[in-house]
Amino acid sequence: MESVPQRKTILSGMQPSGELTIGHIAGALRNWVRLQTEFDSLFCVVDQHAITARQVPADLRRRTLDLAAMYIAAGVEPEKSVIFIQSTVPEHSQLAWVLTCLTGMGECSRMTQFKDKSERHSDNINVGLFTYPILMAADILLYNADLVPVGEDQKQHLELARNLAERFNHHYSPTFTVPDPFIPEVGGRIMSLQEPERKMSKSDPNRNASIFLTDTDDQIRTKIRRAVTDSGSEIRYDETGRPGISNLMSLLNVATGQSFAEIESSFANVTGYASFKEAVGEALVSYIAPIRDRFLEIRADEERLRSILRDGAEAARGRARKTLRKVYKKTGFVDLTEK
Numbered sequence: 352m353e354s355v356p357q358r359k360t361i362l363s364g365m366q367p368s369g370e371l372t373i374g375h376i377a378g379a380l381r382n383w384v385r386l387q388t389e390f391d392s393l394f395c396v397v398d399q400h401a402i403t404a405r406q407v408p409a410d411l412r413r414r415t416l417d418l419a420a421m422y423i424a425a426g427v428e429p430e431k432s433v434i435f436i437q438s439t440v441p442e443h444s445q446l447a448w449v450l451t452c453l454t455g456m457g458e459c460s461r462m463t464q465f466k467d468k469s470e471r472h473s474d475n476i477n478v479g480l481f482t483y484p485i486l487m488a489a490d491i492l493l494y495n496a497d498l499v500p501v502g503e504d505q506k507q508h509l510e511l512a513r514n515l516a517e518r519f520n521h522h523y524s525p526t527f528t529v530p531d532p533f534i535p536e537v538g539g540r541i542m543s544l545q546e547p548e549r550k551m552s553k554s555d556p557n558r559n560a561s562i563f564l565t566d567t568d569d570q571i572r573t574k575i576r577r578a579v580t581d582s583g584s585e586i587r588y589d590e591t592g593r594p595g596i597s598n599l600m601s602l603l604n605v606a607t608g609q610s611f612a613e614i615e616s617s618f619a620n621v622t623g624y625a626s627f628k629e630a631v632g633e634a635l636v637s638y639i640a641p642i643r644d645r646f647l648e649i650r651a652d653e654e655r656l657r658s659i660l661r662d663g664a665e666a667a668r669g670r671a672r673k674t675l676r677k678v679y680k681k682t683g684f685v686d687l688t689e690k
């Protein structure tokens with residue numbers, strides 16, 4: 352009956368921790384928007400992952416809705432993609448438990464992100480931080496995602512998801528699709544404007560280091576003008592030798608789509624960074640302003656946003672429930688709905 356080949360499924364998610372920056376758009380959203388036309392797409396706000404760090408409840412609630420609104424403002428369309436909040440689909444935690452019982456302690460303790468995070472937050476090394484990648488595996492495997500768009504830093508987590516899928520399939524019978532990471536070509540990494548050797552972080556205490564989605568046009572221009580650059584005066588891409596200028600070039604690439612080679616040739620006769628910075632500032636303003644305005648508009652109509660997320664949860668749950676039912680059955684749990 353099915354003459355049309357089934358589209359592949361992608362799933363990705365972001366944590367609602369910290370404020371929204373251009374890094375979210377450059378690193379992930381830009382990509383999701385492109386992918387949603389080609390793939391069966393699910394995009395999740397992973398609020399359950401966020402509580403592995405301590406959260407103020409009201410802030411978490413607001414940021415969860417903010418992040419979902421940002422997905423939409425950046426161009427993820429509820430008509431094309433399933434947009435939902437992780438905690439509204441209880442099957443994620445339910446599958447995570449089954450997978451937890453298939454995971455070795457050693458597998459979790461090897462995770463470099465766990466090691467990093469437990470060093471940075473030595474006052475709160477909770478078990479959730481430890482089992483975080485298992486919940487992420489559940490997010491992915493519940494929907495039989497073929498591809499998972501993530502950054503390089505998530506590759507190890509994805510490897511665990513693959514291993515768990517294979518382990519379950521082997522131990523019981525074929526159930527899960529073994530997912531592949533889908534890592535975009537370079538260009539997505541946006542660095543701090545003040546310390547361009549470090550990633551731009553939503554939680555950087557120096558507000559001049561990041562471009563926030565809610566910055567005004569003038570704030571954007573000022574931050575770019577004040578961005579730390581390197582000694583020299585040429586506009587040339589060299590991530591290690593000239594991290595400051597290279598980062599501004601990445602931002603210009605995000606805003607205009609111009610390649611580094613194109614940027615270099617159009618600024619070949621320019622000496623000094625001032626006019627380059629002006630150009631980057633203006634391009635960013637033109638790029639961010641419509642996204643910011645759409646974000647504010649979506650956020651002003653919370654009823655509509657909630658309704659989109661309710662529809663997303665329902666669509667996601669329909670699919671998640673089917674997978675979980677199979678998993679429970681194979682695991683040996685009693686199904687009381689069966690006659």
Ligand code: TRP
Pocket residue numbers: 362363364365366397400486487490491499500501505508
């Ligand atoms: N761990 C991911 C990150 O911090 C977020 C995440 C959670 C995720 N579940 C996911 C990403 C499932 C992709 C698929 O970036």
